[in-house]
Amino acid sequence: MLKSKRRWLQERKRDPYFILSKKEGYRSRASYKLKQILDEYKLIRTGDIVLDIGCAPGGWLQVASEAVGETGLVIGVDVKKVENLGLENTKTIVLNVFDEGFVEKVLKESKSRFDAILSDLSPNMSGIYELDHARQIEMVERVIQLSKYLLKIGGSMVIKVFEGEGSDRVYKRVSRLFRFVKRVKPKASRKGSSEFYLVAKFFKGF
Ligand SMILES: C[S@@+](CC[C@H](N)C(=O)[O-])C[C@H]1O[C@@H](n2cnc3c(N)ncnc32)[C@H](O)[C@@H]1O
Numbered sequence: 001m002l003k004s005k006r007r008w009l010q011e012r013k014r015d016p017y018f019i020l021s022k023k024e025g026y027r028s029r030a031s032y033k034l035k036q037i038l039d040e041y042k043l044i045r046t047g048d049i050v051l052d053i054g055c056a057p058g059g060w061l062q063v064a065s066e067a068v069g070e071t072g073l074v075i076g077v078d079v080k081k082v083e084n085l086g087l088e089n090t091k092t093i094v095l096n097v098f099d100e101g102f103v104e105k106v107l108k109e110s111k112s113r114f115d116a117i118l119s120d121l122s123p124n125m126s127g128i129y130e131l132d133h134a135r136q137i138e139m140v141e142r143v144i145q146l147s148k149y150l151l152k153i154g155g156s157m158v159i160k161v162f163e164g165e166g167s168d169r170v171y172k173r174v175s176r177l178f179r180f181v182k183r184v185k186p187k188a189s190r191k192g193s194s195e196f197y198l199v200a201k202f203f204k205g206f
Pocket residue numbers: 027028030031053054055056057058059060061077078079080095096097098120121122123124
């Protein structure tokens with residue numbers, strides 16, 4: 001095994017959110033980032049219909065499923081298949097966010113626009129920061145574009161953004177579309193990582 005991989009595995013074993021996710025039965029430590037955002041910003045209510053883009057392995061899906069309750073619905077989309085979560089209010093679709101038929105395929109499952117769109121999308125990392133950043137910002141811009149067709153007026157959004165050249169541009173774009181926008185770094189997000197989340201409420205439409 002590569003030294004760097006061994007070190008990563010050792011660090012992960014000591015990571016409090018990794019330990020907690022195992023104990024509490026969440027699919028990923030990322031669950032706690034969404035939990036912290038939802039606790040503070042109250043974006044999701046019982047009965048809501050929520051779209052989670054880039055949902056595998058399913059940690060955010062579990063948190064969103066709890067937040068919408070039995071009367072709500074969560075649709076998760078990822079290029080990777082999500083192993084069955086056993087949640088009655090949750091459906092998953094294997095789909096690329098750049099697929100031309102994305103909107104139709106998702107609406108076919110939800111039968112309705114969404115109260116909230118969540119995106120934790122990350123590209124496969126090349127290790128070249130400029131390239132990874134550009135790819136991730138392209139995903140963020142795609143999610144913003146999709147909100148035009150998928151989000152209800154008054155709806156909310158949480159989008160992961162990699163800090164860098166394009167992050168101010170996407171912040172400004174989201175600010176024009178929502179009445180409330182905030183850059184958030186939840187406690188569970190690793191200090192050294194360049195990610196932050198845009199939390200947006202009260203969608204005005206395009
Ligand atoms: C950080 S992970 C998401 C973790 C998830 N929020 C959780 O809590 O389990 C990012 C996901 O984005 C997905 N992804 C990357 N490119 C994608 C694309 N073009 N379309 C759909 N999903 C994509 C990856 O497959 C990966 O599962």
